[in-house]
Amino acid sequence: MLYSLVIFDLDGTLADSFAWFRRNLNMTAKRYRFRAVAEDDVEMLRHASTQEILDYLEVRWWKIPLIARHLRQLKTAQAASIPLFPGVATMLGTLAAHDVRLALVSSDTEANAREKLGPSVALFSDFDCSASIFGKAQKFRRVVKRAGVDPNAVIAIGDETRDIEAARTAGIACGAVTWGYAAAKALGDRAPDHMFERIEDIAEAVLARAPAHPPGFVRE
Incomplete structure (x- = not known):
């Protein structure tokens, strides 16, 4: 072993959880004012590092805890569907x-x-x-x-x-x-x-x- x-x-x-993430990401982008992900962006972002993704989405560093907390709250309500x-x-x-x-x-x-x-x-x-x-x-x-x-x-x-x-x-x-x-x-x-x-x-x-x-x- x-x-x-x-x-x-x-x-x-x-x-x-990818389908769940896709469904909720752009609603979260609208709420916290960062760039939404278009269908054509997905494959490119799959090749990027975490920092590159955050830079592309134009997420300000101080918003990251707020966004993460919001997504966790959404998951709490929908976890059984993942x-x-x-x-x-x-x-x-x-x-x-x-x-x-x-x-x-x-x-x-x-x-x-x-x-x-x-x-x-x-x-x-x-x-x-x-x-x-x-x-x-x-x-x-x-x-x-x-x-x-x-x-x-x-x-x-x-x-x-x-x-x-x-x-x-x-x-x-x-x-x-x-x-x-x-x-x-x-x-x-x-x-x-x-x-x-x-x-x-x-x-x-x-x-x-x-x-x-x-x-x-x-x-x-």
Whole structure:
């Protein structure tokens, strides 16, 4: 087994929230006066970093906490309508059955995260949720410390470039999924330790049942 602790991101990694995000983003843009996202913008933004996205949308830094709080409130009202990706529950169950500890790090609230996870919530031993001024790297460090495991036996899995950067800052391995928000090429350009094209690939890599894709791998 390669890893004894897996730290998952939620939206775009375990939960299929992209459609929800698209429905609510432009209403939020109107409310907080930043640039709306046109249909033609979506693919371009999937290749951008978090900072590049904020710059393109012309979001002033002081509005970010207000926007994040508003989106969390919307999710609280609509969390039950955001499904897990097909196969996620099985994958999580496979990892837990092999004594892999599962944790979740998200900017969403823990209550929303628990509702989205449904019955799979019982498989998780730790949650570090809600916004943090120190970002995901600090959350990763807290989870690893609470678990009391060797950082070399920990992997963080997410769908955005910032997830890769945060894992590296925290000194743990990083895995990137290609079915979420960021484009596969944008993720691959940052050379994560693992690239996952299918949900079942996660259990195979964590349990060392199959060779991992080399860093930077992106299937054409």
